[in-house]
Amino acid sequence: MMIPRSNVWLPELPPIDGTLPVTVDTPFHVLTGLVVVEGRHHLTLLPGATWPGLDALPAPIAASVMSSDLRAATGTRLRAALPGELPAGVALATAQALRSLPGPEAYEVLTALTGHVHTPRDAMLILDVSHETAMRALKHYKETTRG
Secondary structure, eight states, X not given: OOOOOOOOBOSSOXXXXXXXXXXXXXXXXXXXXXXXEESSXXXXXXXXXXXXXXXXXXXXXXXXXXXOEEEEBTTOEEEEOOGGXXXXXXXXXXXXXXXXXXXXXXXXXXXXXXXXXXXXXXXXXXXXXXXHHHHHHHHHHHHHHOO
């Protein structure tokens, strides 16, 4: 017996308030369902998550998304994001994107965003990489920023 799929992707995102079209530039809050921001690295937004819009993201993170594609599951409902929700949306998108970048690139972006060099142990925890990857990323960073 086959279980019917109940989570089918919608052909386009549901509009906010029934009228406002939603694009990757639109700040929105997910009420129900889920939205996937497609790009070089996909970001998943579950209920309660806010997408701040591409322009609100730090440049290196926006460059890692660089997409105009959004996908929504059946039953997804959105509303316009409130100004107070945008910082949390930026933080969520940034954290997801950092963990999906390759080790040296993730380390470079993390260092640029925070303004300081991180230890391999910190990089392991923040970026979810192995000790070896963190060591290689730190070495690469030091070699490329020397002089």
